[in-house]
Structures are given as structure tokens and as C-alpha cells.
Amino acid sequence: MKTSKLTGDRIKEYLALGKRFDGRKLDEFREITIETGVSKNAEGSARVKMGKTEVIVGIKMNASTPYPDSPDKGNLMVTAELLPLSSSRFELGPPKIESIELARVLDRAIRESKFIELEKLCIKKGEKVWTVFIDIYSINADGNLLDAAGLGIVAALKNSKIPKYDKEKEEVLYGNWSDEKLPLKKEVPLSITIYKIGENLIIDPTQEEEDINDARVTIGSHKGVISSMQKGNSGELSEEEMYNILDMTEKVWKDLFSSMEKYLK
């Protein structure tokens, strides 16, 4: 069910006074919990709850041929499914723009930050490398799937072990894991999305708030170093607003990182 105009207008009235329906500040996240190892057959997995929003991210790996332009580097593939289970808005069928964009934006946040050390995932140059599959599933969609999934990816990757590999037969021994963890850089890329509603900038919208956003900007960064960005939706931003978005991101990043540090070790 789409948010009605009446509710939308009321949300805007509240925001103009610096208030939100659930009493949060404009730059405050809902309560976040992360649970790792939620699916045993995966190389790594995590469940993130952000208020009522819930996503599950799983990591699987297989050995495959490298791309010709990167013969000694592992591959990365991110997909997202917005399950009909998670909201009456999502329907079965081929992936639609929402899930494609979600996966691609987060793919870039991970890829461009070089968080996964893909150069260490080469088995035999030019012939076999590891492919890392990151699969995102929505379990309950109540706004800001982007940031919830972004956190889920990092937590699941941190939790991942490389499967055993038989070098002679050149095949993966699924269901058996080596002691080796997935090679990751220390610098954790966090994706943070700032939403513009009317004249206000907020983070972590509920579904109702997300429905009436004019524009959003997703920024993947680590300690002020930005490695990916995407503006979504058609609303325009003034130069001033763009600067505010960048400053807000840097502040929110610190808050989020310090509260999530225990999960992302």
C-alpha cells in the first residue's frame, strides 16, 4: 500500500519542525542489530534488522574462469531479490529496477573500495579464480533496504570462510571449509544514504518516509574517503544541499561505525 498524500503531507509538516513520527532525530538510525552465521551452508551470512526492516545477506563462492582483463583476480557478483514475502509491493517475476539498482549500487560500494582483496583470490593465473557471490534478500521491507543491505554485506563478508578446493580435480569441495577467512582490507566501507524530503535531509527512512522522498544520495565511504556514489530519484539538489549531504554523511558514518564496530571486527 502506497503512502497516502495526507500522511505524506503530515510527515513533511513534522520534518519542517525537525521531528519525525517515531521521535527520531533527522540524522538518527533506528535500532540496528546484526546477527551473523544465520545460514549454515553459506560461506558467510548475516541478518540485519534496522527497526522493522530486515535483510539477510549470504556469501557463496565457486571456482571459475577469470575475465580476460583480470586473469589473476577473483570475480565479484552481487544480486538482490526483493522477496514477495517481505512486502505486498513486491511481486514474483524477473528482477525489476528496484532490486537491480540495489544490487548494483552496493556492488560498486564493495568493488570500488577494494574491500575484498580480489587479487588474493586467484587459484591459477588465467585459468581458475574464486568468484564471490553476494546475495541479498529482503525479509521485511520497511524502508532503507540500501543501508541495511550494505551493513549486511560487510558483516557477512567478515564472517566468511573459503571453501576447500581440490587442486588435482580442480573442483570445490562444497560443504567443507578451510580455515582461511575471506581476504578483506581493514578499511570497512559503509554505505549511507541521505534522503531529501521537501527541504529536509534525513537518514534511515521508514517505508512511509521513503515513499515521499524527492531524491536520495547513497555514498560508500571509509573515514571521509568516498569510493562510490549514486543519486537516485528525480528531485534536484542545490550545490549547498550537496555539500550538506557530504558533511552529514561524514558525521553519520562516524556514529554508525562506532556503534557497529563490535559487529564488524
Added chain:
Amino acid sequence: MTIKRFDGRKLDEIRKMSAKVGVVPNADGSAMFSFGDTIAIAAVYGPKKMHPLHMQNPKKGTLRFTYNMLSFSVTDRIRPGPSRRGTEIGKISEWAIDPVLMIDKYPNNVVDVHVNILQANASTRCAGINAGALALAHAGITMKDMVSSVSIGKLDKDLVVDLSKKEEDFEEGEGATDIPMTFTNNGKLTHIQLDGNIKTEQLKEAVKLARKACKEVYEVQKKALKESIK
């Protein structure tokens, strides 16, 4: 000589079950059901007007059941999205539940049940049916009875309850036979499938064994529903 199970269970012992309703707040009803490491979650949306309109049935409502495995729920990743296997399991689950659902109360409407397998270690369709039936009850859809599902296996010559993945792949002697079944609480069979080989007499025994095991499943389902209204 009777067979010894890999995980030390007795022949008629079900893996540890757990069930919970209300796991998806957005849905009209939802539930989680697990047999050991097999975890299914289900959400119900509806009753709602059927679209497209030409599919509306003015005499009774429609139950639609979808079954999907998360890509990482098994050791060898499966491609995300619909599959032939999932489509078939969705349909047999629908048939398994339909008899207890008073779907004629909802003409022109559809009730959607979405089941997703979070973690798989055999008997996923049974866990899915159990979760789906629970979610329907949790959504308050009028039902005459509950359905409970369990798989009976034959390992070599012996019957066992609730097959695990390792047992499903058993190859010694006569190998493994997998017989998932679903019963209503008053003892009607609403679903049965079979893969393997078994003689008629022993199959009759398997049905009896399933009936008994389903009563245990039913108690777990009932408890989960009762806990939700405390």
C-alpha cells in the same frame, strides 16, 4: 539388523523442531518452522482482490503458494529466482493445504503464501508446508483444521522419520527412499510423494508412521500459535 542413523537419532525420532509466528511484521500472517538445520519462513498476504480480473472466481477464493530457496541455503549455490522444482513444490504445497482452508469464504479474492527456505538440510517442502499452514492460521484465514507435514525415509530396509540430507544421499543396500507426507490433524492425507523403491506393505507402514509423527509436528505448531496470543 536395524540401521544406525548418522546423527544418533532413534528411527522414529524427528529432529529438534521449532516454530514461531509473527516473524514478518509487514505480512498479514507469518511463521518460521524448522526441522534441525532446515529452516523455512512463510508470509501470508491477503485475502485481497485477485488481479488480473479474469482470474477471479465468484464462487470461491484462490490459494496461491510459492516456494523459493535462498541461493545460499544449500552448499552448492543455486541461481536466485524461480525454478521448475520450486514451481512444482509450490503447487503440491497448495494442494496439501487447500483441503483445510475454507477458501469459499473469500470469493473473488486471493490468499498468497510465500515460503522461503533460509537453510536447507532435506525435508524443506515439509518445513515449508508446516510454516505456510501456521502463517495462514496466524493471518486468521478461516480453517477447518491444521495440516502437518513430515518425511518418512527408507534407508536400506528400515523406515525412519524425518530424513536429513546425509540420509537422503544414503546408497548402501536398497539405498534411500524419500516419502514426504502431509496430514490434517484428524488424519486425512493431503499430500504424498515418493522417490525410491518400496513394497506396498512397507509403504502402508510408512503412512502409519507419518501419521504418528505428524501429531508431534501438530503439537509444535499449536504451541507456537498459542504463544503468539499470550
